[in-house]
Amino acid sequence: MALQASVPSAFHTAPAIAHASCRRQFQLRASAASSPGAGDGKVAMRKEPATGAWKIDYSSEKPATPLLDTINHPVHMKNLSTTDLEQLAAELRVEIVHTVSKTGGHLSSSLGVVELSVALHHVFDTPEDKIIWDVGHQSYPHKILTGRRSRMHTIRKTSGLAGFPKRDESAHDAFGAGHSSTSISAALGMAVARDLQGKKNHVISVIGDGAMTAGQAYEAMNNSGYLDSNMIVVLNDNKQVSLPTATLDGPSKPVGALSKALTTLQSSTKFRRLREAAKNVTKQIGGSTHEVAAKVDEYARGMMSAPGSTLFEELGLYYIGPVDGHSLEDLVTIFEKVKSMPATGPVLIHIVTEKGKGYPPAEAAADKMHGVVKFDPTTGKQFKTKSPTLSYTQYFAESLIREAEVDDKVVAIHAAMGGGTGLNYFQKRFPERCFDVGIAEQHAVTFAAGLAAEGMKPFCAIYSSFLQRGYDQVVHDVDLQRLPVRFALDRAGLVGADGPTHCGAFDVTYMACLPNMVVMAPADEAELMHMVATASAIDDRPSCFRFPRGNGVGAVLPLNNRGTPMQVGKGRVLVGGNRVALLGYGTMVQACLKAAEALKEHGVFITVADARFCKPLDTELIRDLAAEHEILVTVEEGSIGGFGSHVAHYLSLSGLLDGPLKLRSMFLPDRYIDHGAAEDQMEEAGLTPRHIAATVLSLLGRPLEALHIK
Amino acid sequence: MPHLAASPAAAFAGAVAGGGGGGRAGFRPLPPRASTRARASSATAGGAARTATADQQQKQPTFYDLLGISAEGSTFEDVRAAYRRMARKYHPDVSPPDAAKEHTRRFIQVQEAYETLSDPSRRTTYDRALARGVCRLAFSPAARRHDASAFYHQEQEEKSGWRTSWEGQISELKKRSTVKDAEENLSWGAQMRRRRAEQS
Numbered sequence A: 001m002a003l004q005a006s007v008p009s010a011f012h013t014a015p016a017i018a019h020a021s022c023r024r025q026f027q028l029r030a031s032a033a034s035s036p037g038a039g040d041g042k043v044a045m046r047k048e049p050a051t052g053a054w055k056i057d058y059s060s061e062k063p064a065t066p067l068l069d070t071i072n073h074p075v076h077m078k079n080l081s082t083t084d085l086e087q088l089a090a091e092l093r094v095e096i097v098h099t100v101s102k103t104g105g106h107l108s109s110s111l112g113v114v115e116l117s118v119a120l121h122h123v124f125d126t127p128e129d130k131i132i133w134d135v136g137h138q139s140y141p142h143k144i145l146t147g148r149r150s151r152m153h154t155i156r157k158t159s160g161l162a163g164f165p166k167r168d169e170s171a172h173d174a175f176g177a178g179h180s181s182t183s184i185s186a187a188l189g190m191a192v193a194r195d196l197q198g199k200k201n202h203v204i205s206v207i208g209d210g211a212m213t214a215g216q217a218y219e220a221m222n223n224s225g226y227l228d229s230n231m232i233v234v235l236n237d238n239k240q241v242s243l244p245t246a247t248l249d250g251p252s253k254p255v256g257a258l259s260k261a262l263t264t265l266q267s268s269t270k271f272r273r274l275r276e277a278a279k280n281v282t283k284q285i286g287g288s289t290h291e292v293a294a295k296v297d298e299y300a301r302g303m304m305s306a307p308g309s310t311l312f313e314e315l316g317l318y319y320i321g322p323v324d325g326h327s328l329e330d331l332v333t334i335f336e337k338v339k340s341m342p343a344t345g346p347v348l349i350h351i352v353t354e355k356g357k358g359y360p361p362a363e364a365a366a367d368k369m370h371g372v373v374k375f376d377p378t379t380g381k382q383f384k385t386k387s388p389t390l391s392y393t394q395y396f397a398e399s400l401i402r403e404a405e406v407d408d409k410v411v412a413i414h415a416a417m418g419g420g421t422g423l424n425y426f427q428k429r430f431p432e433r434c435f436d437v438g439i440a441e442q443h444a445v446t447f448a449a450g451l452a453a454e455g456m457k458p459f460c461a462i463y464s465s466f467l468q469r470g471y472d473q474v475v476h477d478v479d480l481q482r483l484p485v486r487f488a489l490d491r492a493g494l495v496g497a498d499g500p501t502h503c504g505a506f507d508v509t510y511m512a513c514l515p516n517m518v519v520m521a522p523a524d525e526a527e528l529m530h531m532v533a534t535a536s537a538i539d540d541r542p543s544c545f546r547f548p549r550g551n552g553v554g555a556v557l558p559l560n561n562r563g564t565p566m567q568v569g570k571g572r573v574l575v576g577g578n579r580v581a582l583l584g585y586g587t588m589v590q591a592c593l594k595a596a597e598a599l600k601e602h603g604v605f606i607t608v609a610d611a612r613f614c615k616p617l618d619t620e621l622i623r624d625l626a627a628e629h630e631i632l633v634t635v636e637e638g639s640i641g642g643f644g645s646h647v648a649h650y651l652s653l654s655g656l657l658d659g660p661l662k663l664r665s666m667f668l669p670d671r672y673i674d675h676g677a678a679e680d681q682m683e684e685a686g687l688t689p690r691h692i693a694a695t696v697l698s699l700l701g702r703p704l705e706a707l708h709i710k
Numbered sequence B: 001m002p003h004l005a006a007s008p009a010a011a012f013a014g015a016v017a018g019g020g021g022g023g024r025a026g027f028r029p030l031p032p033r034a035s036t037r038a039r040a041s042s043a044t045a046g047g048a049a050r051t052a053t054a055d056q057q058q059k060q061p062t063f064y065d066l067l068g069i070s071a072e073g074s075t076f077e078d079v080r081a082a083y084r085r086m087a088r089k090y091h092p093d094v095s096p097p098d099a100a101k102e103h104t105r106r107f108i109q110v111q112e113a114y115e116t117l118s119d120p121s122r123r124t125t126y127d128r129a130l131a132r133g134v135c136r137l138a139f140s141p142a143a144r145r146h147d148a149s150a151f152y153h154q155e156q157e158e159k160s161g162w163r164t165s166w167e168g169q170i171s172e173l174k175k176r177s178t179v180k181d182a183e184e185n186l187s188w189g190a191q192m193r194r195r196r197a198e199q200s
Helices: A002-006 A020-033 A082-103 A108-112 A114-123 A140-154 A183-197 A215-227 A258-266 A269-285 A288-303 A310-315 A328-340 A360-364 A392-406 A423-429 A441-453 A467-479 A507-512 A525-537 A588-600 A619-628 A643-653 A678-685 A689-699 A703-708 B008-026 B031-059 B063-067 B076-090 B097-118 B120-132 B141-179 B188-199
Strands: A045-047 A054-056 A130-133 A203-208 A231-237 A318-324 A346-352 A410-414 A434-436 A457-463 A486-490 A518-520 A543-546 A572-575 A579-584 A607-610 A613-615 A629-635 A662-666
Touching: A045 A082, A054 A082, A082 A108, A082 A114, A082 A140, A082 A328, A108 A114, A114 A140, A114 A203, A114 A231, A114 A328, A130 A183, A183 A203, A183 A215, A183 A231, A183 B188, A215 A231, A215 A310, A215 A346, A215 B188, A310 A318, A318 A328, A318 B141, A328 A346, A328 B141, A392 A410, A392 A423, A392 A486, A392 A525, A410 A423, A410 A441, A423 A434, A441 A457, A441 A467, A457 A467, A457 A525, A467 A486, A467 A507, A486 A507, A486 A525, A507 A518, A507 A543, A507 A613, A507 A643, A518 A525, A525 A543, A572 A588, A579 A588, A579 A619, A579 A689, A588 A607, A588 A629, A588 A689, A607 A619, A613 A643, A619 A629, A619 A643, A629 A643, A629 A689, A643 A662, A662 A689, A689 A703, B063 B076, B063 B097, B076 B097, B097 B120
Parallel strands: A130 A203, A203 A231, A231 A346, A318 A346, A410 A434, A410 A457, A457 A486, A486 A543, A518 A543, A579 A607, A579 A629, A629 A662
Antiparallel strands: A045 A054, A518 A613, A572 A607
């Protein structure tokens, strides 16, 4: 067809549409394609003839994705050949890079599992078959293939797709994820339910080598080996046993002994040497001797299985691997074969992938571009917005380093979140005093308790929502024994695009109910530095302080970034007023200050106080506020049972609620706030300055003004 | 197979010679076999030559020998410290004029060794190549441009090694799964599968 010749096709093989009715559409496409960008003959995506691998050129505009355009549901993938699947994988990569470049999100983990996702959906039939993605940040290809491609531009945005699998979002998302290492447990539960109900579907869980460092994965494997129910565990090994995956100087070395076991699995030298020699012999002898040698090989294989696989075999899972995780042919073969066997029990398929595969800037980056903001697809350079202030995380790390400089007992512990908690900076400065324990919060807490018992000053920097995992250890190992472990709870409150799985709503509640814990929260970054120093000074009991995601407000920092310890159990009054007092806890104080400003225009001058401590409460401050005001409103970014509850209980026990005082508490509502922009989430939660001012006005008997406030 | 496990190189060199000789006598003169016979005979000759080159390669130092560190257990820090030591020793600027040429050659080799051993993925590939006995001083400066394809081919070979191993595991699993649900297996999963099989 002359048309085909003139079209500067983006593929070697032009699509074989030959109907006359389509010719007109084809003409239109041709004219669109010969626009200046593509008309210079530059090919954006082509198949290399020598190796058969697809080569994608990211420097031009986004190439067309004809095969991916036809996929709206996994059933559309069933009839594709291996060659088609490889083309589909290349198109998927293009789609992911271009989408994430516009929205931000998790890039390289998704790129690493493109072939795996394609193979899984080609072989298995979701939603009847269940695929459970551990952590879930690698599920972008899965979402694209299961009919959500058109909405991918909304991912992690308000009212858009979630950044992790979510059962409410699609029937193909079998189980919600966000915290790691839960997939095998969930898969086992689904497999057992299937057996009890007599169904025949398959259950597959995909877990990474980083998530394997958590104990729950072993608990699940142990149980699955015992129950012997049919299920498949895909171990996605990209040798990145720590996330986000870099120290300041480069890729982080794998944490712990597990990675060594996995590497041994991949390349056991002695075993390979032997088998290579055997292969050479059989090649040289040739002929019938080859068959004998093959039998010998089989027996030898049975006797000398790859060392390290016994770890999984001992737990009762049948080990298959290592497998090239980027070879569609291998993956499809293995999945088809395992699917066809009726009684396999639990099977573990160990695939080896490369994080960020197929996108050179990600492959080269130290952190492999794990989590990115908007970037330029051509170069991989991220468009990081410049802010006048640093993030709270950085201020925390800075002040902790200063503390450690004067006190050599200060050590820092984190659970595979060196980048997220800012402890990478601490690690660079004091390499032997920073401990990354892998994704093991329970161990981190008790480990810190052990350190404290022997006289060290451990700072445990764990996200507020991740500390939920180690809560019993906080209660039983730290608080009950009154060991001075300091907890730095980052990402407290609402966290924006990550959504409710990462939201730190509950830490005030679960920390302040412990008898021995000192619980405090800074109103700004200077207060944060002082609280780091305060925590360092509290040596007779455990303490914690929480700070949110986001940047500082521009407070004046203490000299040399070194805080001074403050008096425990003492708050402060920031703005004086009458009739109404706002008692804020944590960075909500900033919202209270803004509300006070807004109320001035309505002729209302309120008092704003910063409680600083939830435990022990500044009872003197509360008494004074109660005595001098008619209305007291407590404000916090936490769930019920937190700061507001403690104030309410104190007031009622002291009889201060028996008088004319009106008490109201503002806190996070009793539901999960969906992911979205931070401002949208605060609107949804009802904790913006506007809401605070409106509450004050309606309590003052001016409801109409409350409705119309700015 | 104890004799297989011990000293593979010696055992197989012997086996090559023995097998080649025995094969030649045993093969009937059919055309395909003839080519095999030719291969076998050249293998013995080649085997002898190969063992010679193997000896030669034994004498050639590995990157580890060049840097003076042990192959196992040496960390990135050891590699870097050794490189610095060697570099200071062999840098053309600090070497005496009569030894300049030799030292320059050495320095380039040491540099190559450092580049390979300091990069974890290149080091792993090099270790595997060493294990195969394929190369010792793997990459001479002249062959530097072949690095990429050399790595690629080594990786491909390793991956095909993987394929053989998992193909074996799959066939083993297939065998096991046919007998897995026999009456003796009392696991919960087996009981449920038997019950479902009875019902359908």
